[in-house]
Amino acid sequence: MLIISNLNASIDGKSILKGISLEVKAGEVHAIMGPNGSGKSTLAAVLAGREFAQVTEGTVTYMGRNLLEMPAEDRAREGIFLGFQYPIEIPGVSMVNFMKTAVNEHRKYKGLEPLSASDFLKLMRDKKELVEIDSKLANRSVNEGFSGGEKKKNEIFQMAMLEPRLAILDETDSGLDIDALRIVANGVNKLKKPDNSTIVITHYQRLLDYIVPDVVHVLYDGRIVRTAGKELALELEAKGYDWIRKEVNNS
């Protein structure tokens, strides 16, 4: 589904990603872990089409197409979803209007008619239940005045509405208490289908108790320094990132 090959990217001339290669197959869950500043969020931003990072080398192929040539909105319509680490507040734009526009843009891209008002509201209702989001939130402006937990739940709600093929969740667990974490993780698990894939970016192993990865990568200083099964996450939790740091610096 996604093949990243020797990806290099920089921000304001400073090299952040230094040759990342990885492949995510349909149906897989990958976890990307790593200390602060290792390039995790930059990788997510490059995949979603954020323009502040410049790709200097390498390729990204998504569903057989050159992802880096596609504008952000087309990536979304092709099924890529980025769950933001810090969801943006947009005063004056209602959640309903936001989601209606987004869903219908996706439909238009696929050559489908826009949803009728009643079908759309039914879809909203179903998905709200699925991700256990307070229905009042949907009547407010996008993320405006939402608590940290509500914002993250709202990301999962949007994911439920858009049904992505590849979801990239950037530190979805940060700032969540244990109950909110469980709700968010349950939402992600419920949305899991045999052929869609997930990339979970996180600092901590905690989220991976709920969303069990097939593959764990450790990102350090812009490179993937280790790839293994889910047991790697537990090992990191026990030994900390210093262990990786020492190993990398020694070699």
Next chain:
Amino acid sequence: MSTQEERSGRYLDFYRDNIERISENSSPYINSFRQNAIEEFKKLGIPTRKNESYRYTNLDTFFGHPYSSYFMPSEPDFVKAEEFRCDVTDLDAHGVVLINGFYPTITGKLRELPGGIWIGSLSEASRKFSGMIEQHYGRYVNGNSDGLVHLNTALASDGVFLWIPEGVSLGKPIQIVNLVNSDQDIFNQHRNLIIAEKNSDITLIICDHTLSPQKFLTNAVTEIHVGENAHFNIIRVQNEHNNAAKITHTFIHQERNSVATSNNITLHGGLVRNSTHHYLGGVGAECNSFGLYLSDKFQHVDNYVNVDHAFPSCKSNQLFKGVLDDMATGAFNGRIYVHPDAQGTMAYQKNSSILLTDDAKMDTKPQLEIYADDVKCSHGATVGQLDENALFYLRSRGIDKRQARLMLMFGFAHEVLQNINVEALRERMDNLVMQRLKGELSRCASCMVKCV
């Protein structure tokens, strides 16, 4: 460019040549203000950019132009006014129409609405309700140092009179439509007087339209008295062509525990200057002053707000927002004056503008003068572009750039529109603003003039 004396001189001549004709149509009480007002105007002149409250607005192109003198419109104009239908079809309101600042005569000059409310021609009311006029006329503009207010007092002979008696609340809003229509370039003035007595509750909508493409200059003064515990709402929708200048001066005088809300929505117009003066003249009074301006090409929109906290425990809130495109320019000047005895004052002010091009320009200036110590005051101003983070957030959900920009601009504007308390009008405004932002509304939706 003409000198200050030449510019004012044109209007002094105008006064001298026409004062007899003007006075004929007015009551002696209204006429008694004219001589003094023209003297004041002679002293103050037409404001220039040296005048602090007109610092960002150049009146020369409109005031330096020779207009044909114009008084009572003729019969065919009145017919046109009668035929005018408001574009907001769902709006259920009691409506009156002013043409070139005059109240049409066809259907009677004063009429009574449910609850004993009277609406109609100011010049007619000055005879029928002389007591009421003598109690209020000229009182709320008193002490103003704007030459244009004095020019209006000297020259205006008609406008709308509205009287809402004590305790009356009207379920429906009242709508005043100001039409300007002529085959010549004209300068027109009108004067409105609105008296909302104790415990009354009313919403007034004022719509400004132009019906022919000539160059127009309107200088309008509205005096409003809001009695104790009354609720008063005024919504002004401005949609004139690029060759028209609209200068409005609104004076809202509030008694204790009253609440007054003003909302100026400027969709279109060549030069627009709205000065809104709120006088909180009793304990516990509260006012809101809102505004939205959307401008492009060479349009200029200037909002001046003055809030006078003259009594303790009053509350005021100002929110003005705008989107400026092309070479459009704008100004906001919000003054809050807290008198020494006005303890427990709460006064807030916010002005935000989005500039869509490098050539658009916005000047914004808060002006706070606080002479009491127990005061909560805040002010903030931003001028900038659309939020890149928000834009990316929308795009990352599959919404294309153009649509995402529109949604952000609309959301930005909606913060002002949501304060419109008449649902049909609010929906229509949402709609018009969306069209305007899409570039589909380059002129007033209901305008019959196919001007650029």
